[in-house]
Amino acid sequence: xxxxxxxxxxxxxxxxxxxxxxxxxxxxxxxxxxxxxxxxxxxxxxxxxxxxxxxxxxxxxxxxxxxxxxxxxxxxxxxxxxxxxxxxxxxxxxxxxxxxxxxxxxxxxxxxxxxxxxxxxxxxxxxxxxxxxxxxxxxxxxxxxxxxxxxxxxxxxxxxxxxxxxxxxxxxxxxxxxxxxxxxxxxxxxxxxxxxxxxxxxxxxxxxxxxxxxxxxxxxxxxxxxxxxxxxxxxxxxxxxxxxxxxxxxxxxxxxxxxxxxxxxxxxxxxxxxxxxxxxxxxxxxxxxxxxxxxxxxxxxxxxxxxxxxxxxxxxxxxxxxxxxxxxxxxxxxxxxxxxxxxxxxxxxxxxxxxxxxxxxxxxxxxxxxxxxxxxxxx
Amino acid sequence: xxxxxxxxxxxxxxxxxxxxxxxxxxxxxxxxxxxxxxxxxxxxxxxxxxxxxxxxxxxxxxxxxxxxxxxxxxxxxxxxxxxxxxxxxxxxxxxxxxxxxxxxxxxxxxxxx
Numbered sequence: 001x002x003x004x005x006x007x008x009x010x011x012x013x014x015x016x017x018x019x020x021x022x023x024x025x026x027x028x029x030x031x032x033x034x035x036x037x038x039x040x041x042x043x044x045x046x047x048x049x050x051x052x053x054x055x056x057x058x059x060x061x062x063x064x065x066x067x068x069x070x071x072x073x074x075x076x077x078x079x080x081x082x083x084x085x086x087x088x089x090x091x092x093x094x095x096x097x098x099x100x101x102x103x104x105x106x107x108x109x110x111x112x113x114x115x116x117x118x119x120x121x122x123x124x125x126x127x128x129x130x131x132x133x134x135x136x137x138x139x140x141x142x143x144x145x146x147x148x149x150x151x152x153x154x155x156x157x158x159x160x161x162x163x164x165x166x167x168x169x170x171x172x173x174x175x176x177x178x179x180x181x182x183x184x185x186x187x188x189x190x191x192x193x194x195x196x197x198x199x200x201x202x203x204x205x206x207x208x209x210x211x212x213x214x215x216x217x218x219x220x221x222x223x224x225x226x227x228x229x230x231x232x233x234x235x236x237x238x239x240x241x242x243x244x245x246x247x248x249x250x251x252x253x254x255x256x257x258x259x260x261x262x263x264x265x266x267x268x269x270x271x272x273x274x275x276x277x278x279x280x281x282x283x284x285x286x287x288x289x290x291x292x293x294x295x296x297x298x299x300x301x302x303x304x305x306x307x308x309x310x311x312x313x314x315x316x317x318x319x320x321x322x323x324x325x326x327x328x329x330x331x332x333x334x335x336x337x338x339x340x341x342x343x344x345x346x347x348x349x350x351x352x353x354x355x356x357x358x359x360x361x362x363x364x365x366x367x368x369x370x371x372x373x374x375x376x377x378x379x
Numbered sequence: 380x381x382x383x384x385x386x387x388x389x390x391x392x393x394x395x396x397x398x399x400x401x402x403x404x405x406x407x408x409x410x411x412x413x414x415x416x417x418x419x420x421x422x423x424x425x426x427x428x429x430x431x432x433x434x435x436x437x438x439x440x441x442x443x444x445x446x447x448x449x450x451x452x453x454x455x456x457x458x459x460x461x462x463x464x465x466x467x468x469x470x471x472x473x474x475x476x477x478x479x480x481x482x483x484x485x486x487x488x489x490x491x492x
Contacts, residue, residue: 198435200402242446246439250471269471290472291435294442298475322434330432332463 029131033081035116035123041069043121054080057118058091071095071119079110079125086110086125095119146205147171153212155181162258163190164377168355169370170319176370177204177249178317179212185226188259191218194315194374195251196270198291207247211239228253228266232292232300236268241293248293252315254285258378261307266300268292271333273315274340277308282340285313312350313376314340319369320358351375380404382412384419388487392421397429400437409440416444422490423448424483428459433467445477454478458486 033050037043048055048065055064058075067076073093080087089107090097097104098117110116116123126133151169158165165182177197185191193215197204214220214235224230231253241248252273254265265273269291272284287303321336339357344350354373380398387393394412398404416423425441427433433441445455458480460468468479480486 196435198439241439241442246443248435248439248442250435271470288469288472288475290475291438294438294471295476330463332466 029129031084031128032130032133033086033125033127034133035065035079035125037065038122038124040120040122041067043067048123050079050081050086052081054078056091057123058093067118067121069119069121072121076118077104077116079116086127088116093118143173143175143202143205146202146209147175150175150179150205150209150212153179153181153209153216155183155216158182162379163256164379165192165374166349166351167372167374168351169372170355170359170367171370172200172319172367174200175202175205176200176317176319177208177247178319178370178372179208180315180372180374181212181216182374182376183216183218185218185255188257189226190256190258191225191254192256192313192315192374192376193251193253194270194273194317194372195249196317196370197249198247200369203245203247207239207244207249211235211249211251214238226255227302228255228264229300229302232266232268232289233298236292236296236298236300239293240296244293248291250291252285254313256307256313256376256378258307261309261378263305263307263313264302265305266302268300269294271318273313274337275305275307276312276314276340278310282314282337307378309379311378313378314350314354315372315374315376316354316358317370317372319367319371320354320373323358323368349375380407382408382415384415386421387424387483390421391424391487391490392419393424393426393483395426395429399432399434400427400430400440401432401434402436405434405436405440412440412444413447416447419453422453423455424486424490425455425457426459426483427457427461427464430464431461433460433464438467438471438473441473442476454490456480456486456489458482 035048037046039045056075056078057063057065057067059068059072060074063075075091076093077088077090077097087107087109088097088104090104099108100115110125112127114125154169180194182192195211197208218225223234250269252267252270254263256263265285267286268289272286274282275285276282285305287301289300290298321331321333323331339354345353351373358371380400382394382396385393441457448455456478459482473479478489480489
């Protein structure tokens, strides 16, 4: 099989349409079946429109779609559209063809949005009227802009000083509404926070961005950034869910006094952050409060912890542990705590090690929810 | 995700949910649930016995329904949470916002119906 699937289809079909005019709506707006190749291994992202002939995919250039990687077999699989249904058939490839993370045993029917994994490459199958697919594509681009906007609000790592900070952030395909930040309030007090807006998508991203814009200034009239409980009450008054499209957010907010070596924190609807003192087990830092915006007039409780020399504070979003594994089983925070306690790996940043642990065993592809991991090291 | 409504005693309705109350599940039933509850004149018992997972939009669905109910002078109680769901409720301190009961009998006591 040679040539691109797009080329095989184009001219043929146009002639057909001229000879036998179909109803206008169908002719102008045909149902398409496409595979969207995600950028990987130096290949740019692109869309392949599936034609009437099957599309062979493999490493060698003779395929309709050639994917150059040692992990892709010479002729790896074939995708065919028959009777309006797209089916992928693995052609005995060495590493298999994954459909939504599960190795396809025989011919597998593809649902809209199905993710095909071939070695390092991911192809997303989509179908629909050309106009609908174009609209979806535009929505995805808008989401990408929201994602970049959130990313631009994140702080730079701190490589030196009494508090060093490093982080990893992997947004989900739909933007999960995670955000975090840190910085000095004055010469001795250092504030750190991590928030997660309920839901996904543009609405969650907008709320995350407005809260982040407020918090990253570390000074606002009428807001007490040095007192976690007071600050969360002030946020709660500003961001009531009923005025925010029903959205609320969870947040962990702490202020470390590096002279007194104490950490004051409040946790609103979120799982604990963890403090690791040298030689000690990870200590959960939590205090029970509802999320910000869930109900009016909440008095947020705070707690305190000592900050021993050379201790590390780790904050992470629920996307780090609340995933489903390849078998669809739900994972919880208890599955992630052993990774916190594990030894550092030489040459590997701690935030990177934890990110890899979070993604180990999860389904391949973009995470279901944003993953944010933040490590602070106190001198 | 789907739900069904049945009587639970003379003054309460039991809304039984089945499936994951994650983002997709919550969005699927959001409008139909709001429409059904807007007509409801009885106190509400949310039965989560058949719900293996509740995400943040599930929490939003429950707290939103509770607010809407209280505006109309009705009470909402949640019961039957499986351990992983109860863990989520603990994390967001849901019990500080609305009553959570172990089973239907306890839920009926909680709303005084």
